Amino acid sequence: MDRVFGEITTSHYVVLSALIFAVGLCGVVTRRNAVVILMSLELMLNGANLAFVAFSRHHANLQGQVFVFFVIAVAAAEAAVALAIIIALNRVKGGVSIDDATELRG
């Protein structure tokens, strides 16, 4: 208990980042509204970012923070394209449920 509630170490941040990632994972697997799935994905990216910054501080190396910068840039691009796809999906299928888009299942 002392180790958990005492001094905040890098391990605390890594476990928290795993928890945030797991919450996002639950969202991606269970929801079927495409917009909410995309939001859960952003949450997973954020969990990874937290681990990056924690290890960056742990090793006193700023490259982890630079990587987070690039992750955020890619996440912005990904969100823009994915939302465009969702708009196109809504136009074709009349909804944003991913159960409507099953053509690739074969």
Next chain:
Amino acid sequence: MDPWTFWLGGALTLVGGMLAVTRKNAVASVMWLVAAFVGMSALFLGMDAGFIGVIQVLVYAGAILILFVFVIMLLNLTPSGLLRIDRPRFVTLGLASALAFVALIVAVVTGGALWTGAAGGEGGIIRRTGEPQLLEGSVLAVADQLFRHHLLPFEIASVLLLVAIVGSVALTKRKL
């Protein structure tokens, strides 16, 4: 570092994330996600990563999530279309995989000390390698690192954003 920053920021992020994932109304989901990202920003600031903490609020909460709200409003998603809960058999599957993932990370971090009851000390793989140095993630330090060592990836990221803009316009336009 201040433990309160960690506990409060972490609680806000986790609770916000859980609520965002479970809300039936997509707009409520976005708002809880904003709360989660603000908590995440507090965590970054607690780790002296000032620049990342600020762009977390500016870019994530300020730009990306507003884009989500914009699209939800644009599509005019009726709540009835959002209300259908969501694949019950996948809920157990999702919870199981999430639990397994967290258990794996905890096992790695603690070196199995939680299960074997080994006297803690230096368990796990995350050890201090020497004296912790002061690391200031200020704009100056990050910009120095970014433009001195990662200039090419930075320029490629700008091209990526340009491609994303053009791609989004091309995808959403009815007639090109």
